[in-house]
Amino acid sequence: MSVQNKHFLNTAPTLVLDSLEGLARLNPALALDPTEKVVYVQSPDRSKVALICGGGSGHEPAHAGFVGDGILTAAVCGSVFASPNAVQVRRAIDLVDNDKGTLIIVKNYTGDVLNFGLAKEQYAALHADKADKVKFLIVGDDVAVGRNQGKIVGRRGLAGTVLVYKIAGALARRGSGLDEVYNIAEWVSSRVGTIGVGLEHTQVPGNAPAKSHLGADEIEIGMGIHNEPGHRRISPVPPLKELIPQLLEFITSTSDPDRSFLPFRNDGSDEVVLMVNNLGGVSELELVAVVGEAVKALQGTGVTVHRVLSGSFMSSLNMPGFSLTLLLLPQKDESSAPSTSLILSLLDEKAETPGWRWTSGSVPPSSIPQPSGSGSSASVLGAGAHRLSAPDPAAFVAAVERACKRVIEEEPEITRMDTIAGDGDCGLTLKAGAEAVLQQIQKGAIKGDDVLGAVIQVSQVAEKEMGGTSGALYSIFFSALAQGLQSSAGSQSTTSDDIWKGAISSALAKLYTYTRARPPSRTLIDPLAAFVQSFPNGFPAAVKAAAGAADATKDVEAKAGRSAYVEGDRLKKEKVPDPGAWGVKAILEGLLG
Template sequence: MSLQKHLINDPADLVVESLKGLCTLNHQLSLDVENKIVYQANQDTSKVAVICGGGSGHEPAHGSFVGEGLLTAAVCGNVFASPNTKQVRHGIDLVNNDAGNYTGDVLNFGLAKEQYAAELHKTPIKFLVVGDDVAVGKTQGGIVGRRGMAGVVLTYKVAGAAAAKGASLDEVYNVAEWVAGRIGTIGVGLEHCHVPGTATSEAHLGLDEVEVGLGIHNESGNKRLKPVPKLNELVPQLIDLITSNTDKERGYVPFKNDGSDEVVVFINNLGGFSELELGAFVGSVTVDLSTRKIKVVRAIAGTFITSLNMPGVSVSLLLLPKSGESGAPKTEDLLSYIDAKANAPGWKWTSPQIPNDISKFTVKAETKPSPTAASSGVKVADPKAFIENITRACDAVVAAEPEITRMDTIAGDGDCGLTLKGGADSVKAAVKAGEITGEDIIADMVVVAKIAAKDMGGTSGALYSIFFSGLAQALKANASAGSISDDVWKKSLGDALDKLYTYTRARPPSRTLIDPLAGFIKELGQGWPAAVQNATKAAEYTKEVDAKAGRSAYVDSSLLQQEKVPDPGAWGVMTILQALFK
């Protein structure tokens, strides 16, 4: 379900309050509060004014694109609602430049333009609608046309940069019209968004569904995929919808698909998509285009036009002109407009270069092999049983991941389960590869320590790595060649805990992984079963403990007491010990 809570005063005041906040940050802007118009305070009236507008809820579009080198004014409607004719007309009056005005939207912008012309004003106006959504087929959208998606922002950028460079009204209009006709966009979302002030609703999509072709006003898409595919399976389907020259319904952009196509890639976060996922999406798109022999000349990614808090992303492709193409602008001119600096907060940094070839980052860097350590000659009494125990413990951690993750969403930052699972999976892989055998237990502990540092990460990974490194050192000091005894194990485990204590101030009871680990080692003199039982009691007791260290130290203790959730890290240690000594 999409996030349905908002930090606002009154939904009716949200748009104006947001615009006031924008103008507080940006001194080049002025605000007409009554008409919800953001405009450049000091305009160069000798240049074409570029006006845009539409419903709010798409921030940073449209108001945050007002600034030198991009838009002259933005007329803002209520959330997902077009501004009315009066607002648009007032916006035209505010930027009535000598060189003319260029506007974009549909009915209300068109009506304002016609009213303005009917009053016999001398300043000319050009009007353009951008529809770039390829999800809507030609038959279905035969009358209403395509929806506007992220391609409208790239059109703004080209038009604004052309105007800033002194292009005439006709030149600005012609290049913007050409760009609008060569952009295809497709969006994909994991859920719909929630509009502030409206009633809460049930989830539109299941946890295992993704919707392709949805609009930026919560309009449903043209298909749902179940289960949610991996990126390398999803992205080719999206690119097909834009680049196909055989699909009669969606062949809007004249791709040749013969190795001659060059594009600008524009990837847009629809509001609730994480930057982490956005980066992966960029990589998948550029790789897919490379396999199609479509050359990416520029790649732009970020949050440009949203659907409030929608967890989704869109990809737009601007097909650049072929050499000698009749009526087309020059490619170098288009790229100069896209690369031109825009002094507007909504336009983020972009590279004026051809993107890097991602394949060169997938080649493993050459490293010198580490010196091979001599065999210690110390092994466990039963290597086969040791491997079985290790494997069983790893399987137990993997099985417990959902519950540990649930605990950590309450008591921490939600990553503990996945951190432990990552370590467990890597230990199993090392066993399978013969890197952990039980035949050289000191070397085995070194491998586990390295896995914890590399594949777990975070605080837990560091603590596990220090402990197992300390255990390897202790075994080396306490054991002699041959099979290791229980007494050596117990002393070495105690020494490893002492080593860990030099790096953490946590002492039991502290509501950390230290609690069950220390409880286990403290009770070793009573035998392995008693030690495991004591570790289990210590992990359970973390439900009652006020956090003195670790992830829970930053969480409201009353919430933890209310939820009665144990420490996730402690639960992980308990899970490992119970499985090891089952």
């Protein structure tokens, strides 16, 4: 997998400050010291404990995105993946000076610990009367780094840090003293574990273009948030239902003395908060699928999940990966621990910050509510519908089969056209519909002695199996065709050319009420309209006219459909017909035989 080396920025050196200025405009309650790159609450309540965090930039929304009422009072920002210096940190301590004291929370990275720690000690030396008013907490929640490997530097600080300062920030807002806020934060930091996984490393803006570190079918477990290598690589990429249990095992296991950091009992009594964190480059579609699998995996092992948080909390620029964090809540027999209700209430409290994501404040369901009943009301023909047969029922079914097989044969060519003129899926979409219709024929659901039922079956296949724009257009047309057949047939029980003529004309007219495309439009409307208009001249002549209209789309300027979004000169150069139009041509020629 290739590394994304392009970025949206003015210049690499100004990116951090540009971002902080944007954040301050996003949240008017914030102020910014541009020289020291400190974001802070403009008018803090100085009768309450202040919280400071920070570190290298590139992990947004951490930490500046969590500055605001209810979480952090200030964040100190270094360059991308580089710790801020002690001067910057001292400036933050001065800016949040208050009556109750300040808690500094840092991720366990050497640069952060040294610079924030140095600032604390320098501040204490300069303000001896306030030396006990500043406390320091290091969070190391990574479970990928074992005790032997990290015996000197300790575990890395990852997304679990956000849970620590969210809970501590809410407690500070309630008016608790410095010691109480520190003690709760320290307890939470001792109960969080995080494991990350990535498809590839990330590239730092301004650095030389990065090369791929992982194979096309390879992932890395335990990657850090600064491109540090992980614990191990896996190939091929496993499905989520296999990957997620492996990741959770890193956090919950108590059988590995080198990596068992949290006191899970694994006896059905464990209760947790789950955080699914986007490391920057995972789509929301995939991330929420991770959420579902993680909740199922935990519940399947007897772990009670009290809360679920999902989104970007601590990223690594645009790294295509995610991390799982568990906060192990106190057991009922842990008398010295804070109560579960207190921890959850602090976590649930609203925070006035751009970075904090919505949470339900409730336990996720063990099963998903679903509607009752038998499904679609359009699955069978109404009782009052007129039964209509083809003159030759067997020939009718044979024609439908030919049309489906012709579409399947044409799929590679239609796909080739669509990779140039669209998004590349038209051929496969039509093939899926054709294969589903063939299955309905094999089941006996499409019969020549029930033309109305057959047309409705085709409509439903288009709706369910094709989907997208093409599926909707085909489904509307065939639904309208069924209506047209009923009205054109009257009391007749067998189809005729006149009945089909009236039916397809009314179907096209009804389709026009749902699309603005009119021939020539470089869409499937072009051959369909040509077929309807030429049908009075006979079926073969109508198919020939449709084929000509489909071929002519290669010279038509795109006005609607997928091709309208493709650069016009490219379409003219490639000279490919519209893929959707070619699909209609294939269907009609298959019907003709």
